[in-house]
Amino acid sequence: MPIFRHRLFGIRELVDELAFRAPARLAVTVFAGVIGLFAILLLMPFATADGEGASFVDALFTAVSAVCVTGLVVQDTATYWSFYGQVVILAGIKVGGFGIMTVASLLGMIVSRKIGLTQKLLTASETKTSRLGDVGSLVRVIIITATTLELSIALLLFPRFFVLEDNVGTAAWHSLFYGISAFNNAGFVPTPDGLVPHVGDWTLLLPIALGVFIGALGFPVILNLQRSLPRPGHRWHGWTKRLSLHSKLTLVTSSVLLVAGALLLLVLEWTNPRTFGPLSVGDKLLAALFAGIMPRSGGFSTVDTGAMHESSWLIQDALMFVGGGSASTAGGIKVTTLAVMLLAIIAEARGDRDIEAFGRRIPRDVLRLSIAVVFTGASIVLISCVALLQVTGLPLSKVLFEVLSAFATVGLSTGITADLPDAGKYVLTALMFVGRTGAVTVVAVLALRDRRRIVRFPEERPIIG
Amino acid sequence: MPIFRHRLFGIRELVDELAFRAPARLAVTVFAGVIGLFAILLLMPFATADGEGASFVDALFTAVSAVCVTGLVVQDTATYWSFYGQVVILAGIKVGGFGIMTVASLLGMIVSRKIGLTQKLLTASETKTSRLGDVGSLVRVIIITATTLELSIALLLFPRFFVLEDNVGTAAWHSLFYGISAFNNAGFVPTPDGLVPHVGDWTLLLPIALGVFIGALGFPVILNLQRSLPRPGHRWHGWTKRLSLHSKLTLVTSSVLLVAGALLLLVLEWTNPRTFGPLSVGDKLLAALFAGIMPRSGGFSTVDTGAMHESSWLIQDALMFVGGGSASTAGGIKVTTLAVMLLAIIAEARGDRDIEAFGRRIPRDVLRLSIAVVFTGASIVLISCVALLQVTGLPLSKVLFEVLSAFATVGLSTGITADLPDAGKYVLTALMFVGRTGAVTVVAVLALRDRRRIVRFPEERPIIG
Ligand SMILES: [K+]
Numbered sequence: 038m039p040i041f042r043h044r045l046f047g048i049r050e051l052v053d054e055l056a057f058r059a060p061a062r063l064a065v066t067v068f069a070g071v072i073g074l075f076a077i078l079l080l081m082p083f084a085t086a087d088g089e090g091a092s093f094v095d096a097l098f099t100a101v102s103a104v105c106v107t108g109l110v111v112q113d114t115a116t117y118w119s120f121y122g123q124v125v126i127l128a129g130i131k132v133g134g135f136g137i138m139t140v141a142s143l144l145g146m147i148v149s150r151k152i153g154l155t156q157k158l159l160t161a162s163e164t165k166t167s168r169l170g171d172v173g174s175l176v177r178v179i180i181i182t183a184t185t186l187e188l189s190i191a192l193l194l195f196p197r198f199f200v201l202e203d204n205v206g207t208a209a210w211h212s213l214f215y216g217i218s219a220f221n222n223a224g225f226v227p228t229p230d231g232l233v234p235h236v237g238d239w240t241l242l243l244p245i246a247l248g249v250f251i252g253a254l255g256f257p258v259i260l261n262l263q264r265s266l267p268r269p270g271h272r273w274h275g276w277t278k279r280l281s282l283h284s285k286l287t288l289v290t291s292s293v294l295l296v297a298g299a300l301l302l303l304v305l306e307w308t309n310p311r312t313f314g315p316l317s318v319g320d321k322l323l324a325a326l327f328a329g330i331m332p333r334s335g336g337f338s339t340v341d342t343g344a345m346h347e348s349s350w351l352i353q354d355a356l357m358f359v360g361g362g363s364a365s366t367a368g369g370i371k372v373t374t375l376a377v378m379l380l381a382i383i384a385e386a387r388g389d390r391d392i393e394a395f396g397r398r399i400p401r402d403v404l405r406l407s408i409a410v411v412f413t414g415a416s417i418v419l420i421s422c423v424a425l426l427q428v429t430g431l432p433l434s435k436v437l438f439e440v441l442s443a444f445a446t447v448g449l450s451t452g453i454t455a456d457l458p459d460a461g462k463y464v465l466t467a468l469m470f471v472g473r474t475g476a477v478t479v480v481a482v483l484a485l486r487d488r489r490r491i492v493r494f495p496e497e498r499p500i501i502g
Numbered sequence: 503m504p505i506f507r508h509r510l511f512g513i514r515e516l517v518d519e520l521a522f523r524a525p526a527r528l529a530v531t532v533f534a535g536v537i538g539l540f541a542i543l544l545l546m547p548f549a550t551a552d553g554e555g556a557s558f559v560d561a562l563f564t565a566v567s568a569v570c571v572t573g574l575v576v577q578d579t580a581t582y583w584s585f586y587g588q589v590v591i592l593a594g595i596k597v598g599g600f601g602i603m604t605v606a607s608l609l610g611m612i613v614s615r616k617i618g619l620t621q622k623l624l625t626a627s628e629t630k631t632s633r634l635g636d637v638g639s640l641v642r643v644i645i646i647t648a649t650t651l652e653l654s655i656a657l658l659l660f661p662r663f664f665v666l667e668d669n670v671g672t673a674a675w676h677s678l679f680y681g682i683s684a685f686n687n688a689g690f691v692p693t694p695d696g697l698v699p700h701v702g703d704w705t706l707l708l709p710i711a712l713g714v715f716i717g718a719l720g721f722p723v724i725l726n727l728q729r730s731l732p733r734p735g736h737r738w739h740g741w742t743k744r745l746s747l748h749s750k751l752t753l754v755t756s757s758v759l760l761v762a763g764a765l766l767l768l769v770l771e772w773t774n775p776r777t778f779g780p781l782s783v784g785d786k787l788l789a790a791l792f793a794g795i796m797p798r799s800g801g802f803s804t805v806d807t808g809a810m811h812e813s814s815w816l817i818q819d820a821l822m823f824v825g826g827g828s829a830s831t832a833g834g835i836k837v838t839t840l841a842v843m844l845l846a847i848i849a850e851a852r853g854d855r856d857i858e859a860f861g862r863r864i865p866r867d868v869l870r871l872s873i874a875v876v877f878t879g880a881s882i883v884l885i886s887c888v889a890l891l892q893v894t895g896l897p898l899s900k901v902l903f904e905v906l907s908a909f910a911t912v913g914l915s916t917g918i919t920a921d922l923p924d925a926g927k928y929v930l931t932a933l934m935f936v937g938r939t940g941a942v943t944v945v946a947v948l949a950l951r952d953r954r955r956i957v958r959f960p961e962e963r964p965i966i967g
């Protein structure tokens with residue numbers, strides 16, 4: 038009898054079963070619950086600097102933006118919220134970022150196991166009896182790795198902030214906030230005007246950019262790198278052979294997008310008097326590098342995004358849609374999804390039967406999954422744009438930018454978010470939630486289906502293109 | 503010796519070999535040559551109504567727009583060009599439309615044969631010795647079918663134009679022009695203000711809409727329909743069984759897009775005082791039906807597209823990107839490409855191994871071809887938008903609309919084309935040419951590659967989404 042069996046296994050195995058049977062639904066429910074909790078915490082009167090409390094829509098928007106590590110804000114983080122409010126936002130980022138990495142890694146793990154691949158994410162051996170044991174092990178590794186990297190960034194930032202602030206407490210708080218916000222690709226800024234006053238400040242911007250880049254690689258890549266990079270004193274020769282195909286695809290695609298984005302923005306904004314124009318050549322390069330990293334999906338900005346050319350917005354739109362690495366705190370369709378589509382096109386152009394990369398063959402069903410992710414994403418963006426255009430009457434360039442920023446949880450803004458009517462804020466709130474939980478659950482639900490079928494239909498070819 | 507062999511076969515076989523070895527390059531070269539010829543014809547001083555002749559950029563733009571059956575205009579067709587100029591434009595449409603259908607059908611034929619499918623487009627039997635015999639047969643069928651349909655639309659239009667114009671010659675000219683322009687999805691209008699003065703005129707608009715719809719299905723579907731529809735007096739029962747998978751996919755997807763587009767535009771523009779607002783409910787329905795058909799890719803308009811909401815533009819943007827049927831005079835990525843992607847997602851969601859439709863299995867390599875077409879198209883649109891934004895400084899909503907209209911050879915306009923600087927006109931000229939010849943040649947080049955390969959790499963799975 039099933040009940041008896043469950044009782045025999047105990048409560049731990051029952052939760053275990055639930056989590057592994059409907060993991061996507063469980064993840065979305067927990068995520069919504071956490072957001073609700075943080076919204077309540079931000080509704081407290083003492084959460085705002087003036088002690089009068091935020092409106093419901095602003096509290097909800099900020100909670101969703103923090104927990105989804107988006108970074109779009111309807112109220113200035115540094116001035117509108119109290120210190121308590123800022124602590125709540127930072128806690129939301131930390132909890133949200135940790136939750137996203139855990140759930141995405143976990144689902145990736147289940148999917149990989151279900152379709153018969155050895156599960157490589159964990160140190161835990163495959164012989165453990167309870168699958169919750171694996172989860173516990175995963176959670177520990179993620180917490181330790183994430184916190185170590187966040188604190189490292191904070192430590193790198195502290196000396197500079199100490200010089201700037203001349204106060205140990207404030208400098209430590211700002212370093213910690215930027216460390217967590219950067220690694221989790223959250224894009225929230227605890228300083229007035231964010232990073233705009235520091236546009237030429239290499240010592241401040243490089244650690245933040247590095248934190249964003251590493252965070253956007255995704256947990257599986259970070260762990261893979263950590264185990265593949267040679268220990269001090271050991272030889273570097275051949276270390277890349279220890280990298281997985283997923284890590285290689287993520288690293289190469291992220292780097293190419295970074296360089297391409299930075300170069301394009303550098304060219305387009307070189308003479309813009311309101312962005313790169315007044316900067317020295319060195320500062321222009323730093324600003325372009327920074328702006329090239331941020332759409333994937335850190336969301337910090339050192340120049341006024343709203344003052345950029347519309348062509349620059351469009352470049353960033355494309356970069357934001359792609360987003361970062363799988364099982365990372367970054368959003369978008371993910372760099373591996375783009376890579377698989379490009380590799381499929383290359384295979385088609387070369388007439389190869391298989392899709393190949395780095396001496397490996399990519400399974401065919403991965404391509405179908407990629408198409409589903411891209412098509413679903415594009416449809417969500419299109420519908421949201423139509424909705425927001427109707428609600429606000431704002432120009433498409435700004436609406437598209439903000440929609441992509443919310444969908445891919447980037448947090449860059451042309452400046453319209455703060456002035457949106459409540460209906461517009463709710464559209465973006467829903468979009469941030471869907472963008473955050475959507476891809477992960479869609480992939481999980483699709484990949485967990487059974488693939489067996491007995492009857493095959495006769496083949497017939499439609500004409501394409 | 504090869505030379506001897508060629509001489510033995512004769513000149514006919516030599517051309518035959520050339521056409522079948524590099525068909526895509528040959529097609530593009532011939533196409534460019536035809537455009538050059540029509541540009542020269544339009545540069546004649548007597549081509550314009552004032553007898554002073556057009557500028558080079560305007561003549562080139564108009565020649566490309568006519569031969570690519572796009573319908574974007576930098577000068578009003580009815581008032582700027584002389585009767586001679588209008589005849590040249592109409593000839594360009596007829597030659598271009600015929601060329602596109604022939605080349606696309608021919609390439610489809612070669613591709614199908616190369617990959618081992620029975621060639622079903624032609625009446626010519628497979629036993630003919632010269633392959634040029636097949637081509638001649640295809641050309642005859644296309645000319646007869648196209649001309650018959652164009653004249654049928656013209657005949658349906660003539661009574662109404664006779665009432666409107668009260669002059670047999672003018673009425674016949676306008677009927678013929680609209681007949682050819684509609685069936686070829688050209689979007690050129692010989693009457694001042696186009697069809698805007700006739701917004702509620704069912705007798706005029708329905709034949710034009712029907713012509714555009716049939717023309718956009720593509721020649722393979724038209725021929726398949728012609729052979730599948732029951733002769734007068736015969737039973738309709740089971741006639742759809744004679745339709746190919748390609749025809750069914752094209753008909754269903756085209757109809758769904760038509761209804762969805764018409765409904766969305768009806769809702770969004772219902773109260774717009776500058777478009778559907780002042781119309782009666784019946785006229786609103788007709789205008790929405792008409793506007794729902796035109797993005798795929800007729801390009802006629804009965805209301806001022808420039809006065810529509812930006813949300814309506816975005817809906818039309820999406821519809822224009824999809825375009826019409828394969829081997830038709832319509833542009834875009836084609837409805838079957840969209841259908842294959844959607845079917846792949848459905849298969850993925852249901853956990854099916856095969857992509858299926860109407861009791862048929864769609865070969866896997868078709869999906870890769872679809873992705874190549876969509877990705878190439880999206881990249882071209884993105885690059886063109888960035889270029890046109892930089893050149894003109896116009897808002898994204900209008901630039902995106904015009905770029906998609908040119909890429910998918912639609913011809914709808916928000917009104918910016920006529921006022922573009924020369925650089926902008928050249929961008930759109932290049933885009934119309936690439937949009938017209940691109941998909942066909944890309945598909946041909948990709949599909950004609952050899953698919954054999956001996957060594958297979960080991961399989962490894964990246965994480966998606
Ligand atoms: K972000």
Ligand SMILES: [K+]
Pocket residue numbers: 571572573687688689799800801911912913
């Ligand atoms: K057209």
